[in-house]
Amino acid sequence: MMKLLSYLKTGSAALLVTALAVPALAAEQGVSTDIGTLDQESAEKAFPAKPPYSPYAGRNFPTRPFFGDTHLHTSFSMDAGAFGARLGPKDAYRFAKGEEVIASSGQHAKLSRPLDFLVVTDHSDGMGFFPQLMAADPVLMATPQGRKWYDQINSGQGATAAVDIITSFGKGQLPKGFPTPGTPAYRSAWRETIKAAEEANDPGRFTAFIGYEWTSNAGGNNLHRNVIWRDGGAKASLIEPYTTQPPLGSPNPRDLWKWMAMCEGKTGAEILALAHNGNLSNGRMFPIIESFNGRRIDREYAENRMRWEPLYEATQIKGDGETHPFLSPNDEFANFERWDKGNLDLTEVKKPEMLEFEYVRSGLKNGLKMEAELGVNPYKFGLVGSTDAHTGLAAVEEDNFFGKTSSSEPSAERATHPFVKTDKAVIMGWEQTASGYAAVWATENTREAIFDAMKRRETYATTGPRMTVRFFGGWDFEAADASNRLPAKIGYTKGVPMGGDLTTAPTGKSPTFLVAALKDPIGANLDRIQVIKGWLGKDGQTQERIYDVAVSGDRKIDADGRSKASVGNTVDVANATWTNTIGAGEMITVWKDPDFDPTLRAFYYVRVIEIPTPRWTAYDAKYFGVTMPKETPMTTTERAYTSPIWYTP
């Protein structure tokens, strides 16, 4: 029995793994929201030739980042609920607002500070499945599988049934009658989801988005997307979520995009989608060859992907997705929270040639290549982080980590239990990453403002800490701008923010960037700020390069743009403490690309690295008095990744 149970847990973990989809945007807008233009206008409105008497009047650019989670599951998700998650969407929103709740494991849980927004994204497939199965729905009962599960559950073999359900889901072999949009079970689950968001939404103070996850998992390869509404329940309740199981649904993202277009057209809503965990897609997340038809992606694919998927979830509990040491051998920070053993359910092992199509940086690079070929960049996405927790708890602080599933909530054993285990590979509990959150530069804390900022990609990912990161690109930033009293004002006036575009380089000029970061007020100091550049060379090959643009302390940046000296380490692992005696609380600088070629496509994004701090495993070891396996990392370097700014000749 114990063996069976632990297998069950792994099975559930595998299914759980979910995606984050960020919503696709508004119908009336085309693919190419011109961020640059948008911000130019707002900047001009904010700062007319003669400023108004009141310094506050007209100040309509975003003045602070809002932190949230675009990807959280509750007991409404088939997998989460069956395996012990008890908290539903209402509890999830309460917790995000800073209230104390009782976690599924019976422990009291509370965030250090409230989040500003949350999207509950339960799986669209199987919403309401368990109640329906248990009610002996006649359609389900007419299928051999439904009958079998029902009988198994009724004869005390519920665990066997659950494993079978999850496995069948992964293989796309679910019975007719599995709750699908249009059935009462489904409708009621969706209505409850909407209702919870409507109740929790508190414009100006807390934003509760309506959303769901489209969990495309063909062959166990993660192509999940979360879908988010800009609108409230009135529009969201006009339609039911898109699923992945044929014939109603499809695992092919092209079909999701069609559904999104239909949804906007028929209901007048605005939605967007964001994907996640390319690291578990085995080479399919950012394809050049589409896995569904074996053909090279075409312009239609590129246009739709760019239109509907403005963001990507770059970091979360199932590993960090920025880049991989195999892809970025010269990046000493690349080996970070890697999950590279196989696909989502570990039914297929990873091969090195898959990696290029899985990670953010290589995806952005291939986007430039495809743009040269197709005229449209399919992978022009901004970055956020999110949790993908299946506990109803968006809790990913290192000292307050409530794990991926209810079975991995804090306990003496959670680090040493296998998280996913198959005959191909094992992922241990300690490999879970306490990450991340989405930071959004929105003008106010409302559904509309945050959604619009997501659509223009004015966002960044953090692995948990709430650092403030600014990134502006333009042609005229100069060193003195780093000392300007109003960094945001100068940034919006002279450039475009993260997520924006630079085009038509003035003769003889190179792009300049105003880059700044402020530590989390209760977090660790910063080690350095880096600009990561990717470009498409004349030979058609993509390249990447890292520049250290600001480092703490007395360290120097060498002529090659790098500072190889380490910031040091103050972590006391045994006591799970550190001190802010190294690093810097804030950094700001102006950086000019020293290697600019105006004829080449390029992107630039910022990576902010914190000083080393105790990893969640160190807090666990201290609190529970346990010894972690030797291979367990006990320190971490938290970080933030901004959306890129693209240069297009």
Place this chain on the structure above:
Amino acid sequence: MRLTLLREPLFQFLVLGGVLFSLSHLVDRNKAEAPDRILVSSARIDNLADGFARTWRRPPSKEELQGLIDDYIRDEVFYREGRAAGLDRDDVIIRRRVRQKMEFLAEDASSAEPGDDQLAAYLEANPARFRTDDRLTFRQVFLSANRRERTINDDSKQVADALTQLGATGDTTSLGDPFLLGEDFKAVSQTDVVGIFGDDFAKYLAAVELGRWQGPISSSFGQHFVYISERIPGGLPPLAAVREAVLREWSNARRLEAEQKLYRSLRDRYDIVVETPPSKSAQAGP
């Protein structure tokens, strides 16, 4: 609320209760059926037909209805035999579903609509939950710990002197360092001050008087001087302004209370003995 519930599959699940004990518990107790007799009542048959109709949008044919009845009997036979053999007992899924059902029952019992007087009383009894933050409008002069590593304390004294001379209306833009989130903050809530500057800073601000430069205040970024020009007091809003939130909290409190009450009353029926496991099991296993 109740009508909605009747249409819920979950409710149907509760009624059919194939897996769960509460219904058969009642049935057993009422001796409506002998242990060796299975009665398919006409109400049950209607119920089965209804379930079919909801899915198929038509009533079942005679054969289909017979199939449903046969199926129900089959369920019942297996269910009773399975229970008699104790197959339900150690099953995690069944245990959870049963527990969930019981909690849903409690929730339903607590779902009556409250009147305004009840909500007003709740608001009064739980003011902390609904009180709005004070909002502050202030200007700061910031000294960066990073930029002034060694000189920050001396610089801080100089800035303090300069501010005293400048007073309220003087131009402070030549003093101190840029701060990434700006120097003017308008109508910022206490919660946002905590989010931006940290807890200690916010507490300090909450206590100082308006209309003069205050500081230095330390934060994890460095030192700050602050001039608060306006404090918009928060407070307890009238019920009408927060009715929705009060209703939400009230319902949630009632739900937890009802669940707890149900649990207590049921728990009292048991004599609970918890054994102390041998000490080796306290250690973490692999």
